Amino acid sequence: MSLSPDLVAAVQDFARLDRVLVATDFDGVLAPLVQDPMDSRPVDGGMPALTSLAELPGTTVALVSGRALGPLRELSGADPDGPLVLIGSHGAEDSRSESGLALDADQQELLETLGDELATLREEHPGLRVEEKPASRVVHTRGLPDDEARAALDAAQELGARHTALDVTPGKDVVELAVAHVGKGVALVALARDVDAQAVFYAGDDLTDEHGFEALADDPHTARALTVHVGDSDTSARHRVADEHEMVELLQTLLAARRG
Ligand SMILES: [Mg+2]
Numbered sequence: 001m002s003l004s005p006d007l008v009a010a011v012q013d014f015a016r017l018d019r020v021l022v023a024t025d026f027d028g029v030l031a032p033l034v035q036d037p038m039d040s041r042p043v044d045g046g047m048p049a050l051t052s053l054a055e056l057p058g059t060t061v062a063l064v065s066g067r068a069l070g071p072l073r074e075l076s077g078a079d080p081d082g083p084l085v086l087i088g089s090h091g092a093e094d095s096r097s098e099s100g101l102a103l104d105a106d107q108q109e110l111l112e113t114l115g116d117e118l119a120t121l122r123e124e125h126p127g128l129r130v131e132e133k134p135a136s137r138v139v140h141t142r143g144l145p146d147d148e149a150r151a152a153l154d155a156a157q158e159l160g161a162r163h164t165a166l167d168v169t170p171g172k173d174v175v176e177l178a179v180a181h182v183g184k185g186v187a188l189v190a191l192a193r194d195v196d197a198q199a200v201f202y203a204g205d206d207l208t209d210e211h212g213f214e215a216l217a218d219d220p221h222t223a224r225a226l227t228v229h230v231g232d233s234d235t236s237a238r239h240r241v242a243d244e245h246e247m248v249e250l251l252q253t254l255l256a257a258r259r260g
Pocket residue numbers: 025026027028029204205206
């Protein structure tokens with residue numbers, strides 16, 4: 001297999017721009033999908049190509065993943081003092097921020113208030129469990145007696161409705177209260193604006209990456225995007241490669257072109 005001539009031409013054009021953002025998903029793009037997610041390892045060549053790209057002028061390089069920041073750093077082997085930006089938890093975590101969180105001050109304050117109010121709720125409904133995620137708290141009622149569980153979920157939803165900035169997602173035995181609308185699309189567009197990129201390269205393999213491709217295409221600032229789907233699923237990306245090994249070939253082609 002080798003890269004399509006269209007894709008190689010697009011890479012050559014992209015490489016000539018002064019300021020670019022090169023971003024990729026991790027699992028299924030740099031690292032093959034495996035049964036146990038913690039067994040995941042990048043294929044040879046991908047991470048070195050990204051690191052070399054990030055050392056070139058006018059080139060910001062980011063890993064954008066659904067994984068939490070810690071495991072993303074560990075599995076990718078990205079140097080904590082290195083040039084790569086790591087965006088974790090679908091955009092809720094950002095390695096550039098001191099706290100590791102991509103939340104603004106209001107959102108962080110709301111997350112603290114939410115934690116306090118849920119602690120009170122837990123006193124009223126013993127057995128309730130609260131899961132902490134980077135941009136949300138998830139209330140779980142599995143195992144509680146039915147009427148108790150219903151009362152606790154109602155109370156959690158009321159709490160969510162009282163804070164209008166919260167995004168409330170009910171499920172079975174569960175309600176998630178989020179302080180930020182995160183997603184790879186939002187994260188990619190924000191990062192591209194931050195670094196004032198003239199164009200964005202983004203590669204991904206999954207449904208969450210489709211949101212990324214669409215958000216880039218929809219935003220006037222990032223409409224000039226070189227989007228690449230890895231695999232053979234339906235996609236709104238403009239280009240595709242077959243697998244992680246072709247992805248490495250693509251990144252090495254981009255590196256060579258950008259080095260000129
Ligand atoms: Mg993936």
